[in-house]
Amino acid sequence: MKFDFEYMISLLPKIIEFLPIVLFIGTLSFLLAILFGLLFAVLTTNKIKILYPILKVIISYFRGVPTLIQIFILYFGAPQIFPSFSSMNAVTAVIIALSLRNAAYLSEVFRSAFLAVDKGQYEACLSVNMTKWQALRTIILPQMVRIAIPPSGNYYIMMIKDTSLAFTIGVIDMMARAKLEAAVTYKFLEAYLMVGLIYWMISIILSFLQSKLEYYVEKPYRKEEA
């Protein structure tokens, strides 16, 4: 069996050096996805005329076309029609593609979270004279967050992993580094296994943090004396 364990370990610092860019792309895309996801959710639940069918098609596109193809369309294809896009750097392209794609998914998460909040909660807000905005901010949104955290956390982890597609348009990230190493030494298994293990570790850590967060927001819903 040919497996260079020492070589694999020696790659750890070289690859992990690019962890910041991975976390940066993944996290910024996630935050933008939440923002656009909320916007999509508001627009689709209110069924605003004209905008609604257009949005449905857009959401369907982001959900239906594979991420890699979306990145290519945006980075290599779009400048053909919008020449100004050609000055867009690769990191920006990945962030735009990832955030819009996941905004489409998250909008469905938020919409179902909104529908899952008991209608009586909003009525109670009105009965104590709260405005729509006060009701949303103090009662409805906090209850939505509780419902939305488990699926949203999944999307965050998925997005962090999807950043590994960025190397295909020239972003130097962990994957690009691993590929470079493998190309030089022909030790493909060691290089790709190492980068895979690092992603796995990130995912385990994020899952752990998510469960902590869930425990925290579940506090009002646990049967225990305060």
Next chain:
Amino acid sequence: MIKITNLHKSYGSTDVLKGIDLEIAEGEVVAIIGPSGSGKSTFLRCINFLEEAQVGSIEINGAKVDLENYNKKQVSDLRKKTGMVFQNYSLFKNKTALQNVSEPVRLTRNTSRQEAEQLAFKLLAEVGLQGKEHNYPIALSGGQQQRVGIARALALNPYVILFDEPTSSLDPELVEEVLSVMNSVILHKKRTMIVVTHEMDFAQNVADRVIFMADGIIVEQGTPNEIFENPQNDRTKKFLKNYLKNQNKFNEVL
């Protein structure tokens, strides 16, 4: 004074309220009884615009809404005169008992957090919930939740409190504690109250006036004595007879 004139409400082609006229004096306690589906709850929910009626007008202590021509501000002014206690409590699930009472005061009455919480502590003590202030609704029994609901409604100092079947979701042994809190509100706060209820004893013993509703209209109204001892309308008689029959059956089983 509360003055409701010619209130009509329909869902599509189904008429739920077919012209309700009602005047209620300040401090009066009105119980609304009647068979299920008679429009009692819908009527109550129309008063604070949780449901929108289509025809008629509602006036509460100077705040008036004409249903065929009104704006948001008028609805908001009308709501400020009302508080509501819900059948399934509808406490804010993400807030403690204290916050359930204090937050609405803080948000809608321009009150500091400290002042609002002081008021909430006082009101929760009045409904017998000292020591439970920091419990979330899930850690309270149904009866305790409903008492928080009553404190929440009282905190805003509304002109009228609307009770929508406040004891219907409660286990029988918890009904008493909620009714006794309602009694003490009547005694000590002299608040105008409209109570949709299936508790005939409560209607008979506590209300100043009893209204019998059926099929979207007020069939008959009067003092508890008039309605329970000497009903005039056949529908009222039938309803009360059925009620008594069921009550007796229930007692026989026991």
